[in-house]
Amino acid sequence: MTNQLMSPSNPIDFTYLSDFFNRHRLNHASRLILAALHEKCQRQHGDLPRWQQALNDLPSINQAWLKVTDNAINLTGASQTSTTELREKLMAFKPWRKGPFRFLEIDIDTEWDSLAKWQRILDLDIDFNNKTVLDIGCGNGAFLWPIAEKKAKCVVGIDPMWLFYHQFMVFQRYAKCPSIAFLPLGIEQIPTLALFDTVLSMGVLYHRKSPLDHLLHIKQLLKPNGELILETIVLPDRQNTLLTPKDRYAGMRNVWMIPSVSVLIDWLLKTGFSVIQHSPLCKTTLDEQRQTPWMDFYSLNQFLDKHNDALTVEGHPAPYRVIIHAKID
């Protein structure tokens, strides 16, 4: 593909997206999305020049190849750069939260083992084949690679954080996967057109002030018979319970509501979805989320009660997660 992902005169060049949207029949959204990207690029983030430089400093790699293996999203190839230098270049994109990745011989040990979540998605046996997929709040795009490998027609990831866009580009500049696009935009900037067969919203719902509006918004983005993969924190309670933390939840400031699974299902039914299946409840473990040299801020370990890991430091139930596979009624 003609992939103008980077050019020295205009380092954030999204012009290749017109071609991407045309190829994947997303052209109705093209004009509005390009306008939103243009506007975002006008309001340049202070760290952008540093991250752009860090991308430009990455070495050339011969025969680059990206593959998702059991324990990492793995970029292989041949480069002259020493391990020490390579590690330093990749450290410039810290903090690395989602992964883990392997970049040539360097293991990027991210805060989250996202492949554990991916395994829970695989356990639901969801069919991505030939689907047009949107991943809302995709972080650095860790799930875009395995979804593309499952032969999705195209995968669009959106996340407003410029750092995550650059972490994605660390791999895409070599992998040049023609079926993936990462838009550094928030959900609010995506036109409400029914363009997608499958929408993933993972780790996002509890950050939305109005979770029902989020579900209604997703419904507008789905084609008839479209499917939702909703992953979120829930209460371990079997009853109809809902937590609205007054202040923080597990150290996170912007958490609005955490429902029990039964409330979550009621929200889905109320907003016009029917539930196909859901995963078992899964307590987030310190194997799945922890501090590493690649993400040295506080992590789950510091946000659980030291004497009782069933509780957060604030005294709320510790995080459990569920994945619900639903479809439009």
Ligand SMILES: Nc1ncnc2c1ncn2[C@@H]1O[C@H](C[S@+](CC[C@H]([NH3+])C(=O)[O-])CC(=O)[O-])[C@@H](O)[C@H]1O
């Ligand atoms: N308005 C917004 N629109 C879209 N994304 C947003 C917005 N605001 C924040 N985000 C993004 O939503 C993501 C939430 S993390 C889940 C990552 C991945 N999905 C995961 O399942 O590991 C939470 C977690 O770690 O669980 C972050 O990357 C935000 O930048």
